[in-house]
Amino acid sequence: MVTQENNESAKTDKPEPIFIGVDFGTSKISITTSEGKNVLEQNVIGYPKDPISSKFLKKEVLYGEEAxxxxxxxxxxxxxxxxxxxxNKEDIAAAKGLLEHCLKSIDxxxxxxxxxxxxxxxxxxVLSKKILTEISKDFFTSAMVASDPFCMAYELGELENVLIVDIGxxxxxxCRVHGTLPEPDDMLSWPKAGDHIDQTLIKLITEGYTDAMVTKEMAKRWKEQYAFVGEPQNDIKVDIPVDSSALELSITRELMESCESIVPDVITGITQLISTYDPDFREELRNNIIISGGGSLIKNIDSYIEEELSIVGGGRVSIIKEDPFLAGSKGALKLASDMPEDYWKQLIK
Ligand SMILES: Nc1ncnc2c1ncn2[C@@H]1O[C@H](COP(=O)(O)OP(=O)(O)OP(=O)(O)O)[C@@H](O)[C@H]1O
Ligand SMILES: [Mg+2]
Known part of the structure; x- marks a missing residue:
């Protein structure tokens, strides 16, 4: 809490406040601070299943990659x-535990x-935002939530007539950005991104090779290594567990189809945000589309979306130049640092 200082010397001795940007994503948490520290951790927490595993792992709780x-x-x-x-109680406690763990790691x-x-x-x-704000009260003097793609735009300094597409x-x-904090009409969000690609990949592989045993981790690993859209450049072969052994099989078509499966919604979303924008600025918006998030690493995603857009009025698409996993937290930090002091004080009241 902000405390009232009693005398002038106490005022000058007061340490500078720290600003923090947090991106609480589905797969990862990233945190960046005004002290120049940052942490990137998988958003997973694990508790040993029984006393044996607890003894073997020598821990009561494991976080992120280790979990x-x-x-x-x-x-x-x-x-x-x-x-x-x-x-639910368990997941709220898990989110809080992860945040605490990450903050500890950056002291x-x-x-x-x-x-x-x-x-x-x-x-x-609204509920999700409220719970996150509540959780944060234990760690920060004050905290607020902001739209992730807007934070990314803020980090890029792209604040006029830009359309951010964050594929997480x-x-x-x-989120379309036009020099102010975004309004609800400026944003769209739907639950189809990297996890959906993984599930589709599992489905397509097991449809083609009925004995194949593909876990979510395998699908994610193959996607992160080889994801692409458009014309395949080479044949992608991976070792797929079948019965008690593994076979080297091609997954080129399956991977292409699963990565491309998220694109039609992106085209619909982009078209919707352009068509409801001020007509004087539509062209500028259309020509300033930036892909971010882990999905920006899918090979060829920019030119593929551009090609698809050419059928519905065209557009220019680029990939975020910053690290796509840190841009959200870095932008949130920048936004936090730029917020007037009065604004924070109002939140504390
Ligand atoms: N090289 C890659 N190619 C394709 N996808 C990748 C690559 N690397 C990571 N991903 C995928 O990107 C996703 C994670 O991206 P990101 O960190 O932006 O998501 P998030 O912020 O945790 O999730 P969300 O924004 O949906 O809450 C995962 O599905 C991951 O498998
Ligand atoms: Mg994200």
Whole structure:
């Protein structure tokens, strides 16, 4: 809490507040601070299933990558689903535990005022935003939520007539930016992104090779290594477990189809946000579309979307130049630092 200072010297001795940007994504949390620290962790928490696994792992709780590594011996919680924080007790506790773990890892001092902005999906539910703000109260002097794609635009300094397309794990989020904080009409969000590609890939592979055993982790790994849209450049072969052995099989068509399966909605979303924009600025918006999030790493995604857009009025599409996993938290940090002091004080009241 902001405290009243009693004398002048106390005022001057007061340490500078710390600003923090948090991107609470479906698959990862990223945090960036005004002290120049950052952390990127998988949004997963695991508790040993029984006393044996607890003894073997020597821990009562495992976070992020470590939890994924030992997932067989753990009860796993992924608190964010389709970009939204689940509202049951266990998942709220998991989200809080993960945030605490990440903040500990960057040594956030607890005797300094801290102001955080948490990036959430463009159309996150009121409940989800409220729970996240509540959780944050234990860690920061004050915190507020902001649309994730807007934070990305803020980080890029692209604040006029730009359309951000953030393809994450749980949701695809669109936000058109026109020099002010976005209004609800400026944003669109739907639960079809990286996780959907993984599920589609599993479905297509197991339809083609009925004995294949493909886990979600395998599909995600293959996607992250080879994802592409449009004309295949080479044949993609992977080792697929079949019965007690593994066969090297081609997944080129399956991977292409699953990656392309998210594109039609993106085209519809872009078209909708352009067609409802001020006609004087539509051309500029159409020619300033930026893809972000993990989905921006799908090979050829920019030219493929551009090609699809050419049928419905055209557009120019580019890939975010920043790290797509950190742009949200870096933008949230920038926004937090630029917020007037009075604004934060009003939130504390
Ligand atoms: N090289 C890659 N090619 C394609 N997809 C990738 C690649 N690397 C990561 N991804 C996918 O990007 C997604 C994660 O992206 P990101 O970190 O932007 O999501 P998030 O912010 O956690 O989720 P959301 O924004 O939906 O809440 C995952 O589905 C991941 O598998
Ligand atoms: Mg995201």
């Amino acid at each position: 994924i590594k030992h997932r067989i011996a753990l009860d796993i919680f992924r608190p964010i689903e389709h970009g939204t924080l689940k509202s 956030l001092p607890d005797d300094v005022e801290s102001y955080a902005i948490l990036g959430v999906p463009a159309e996150a539910s 794990a749980g949701t695809t989020d669109l």
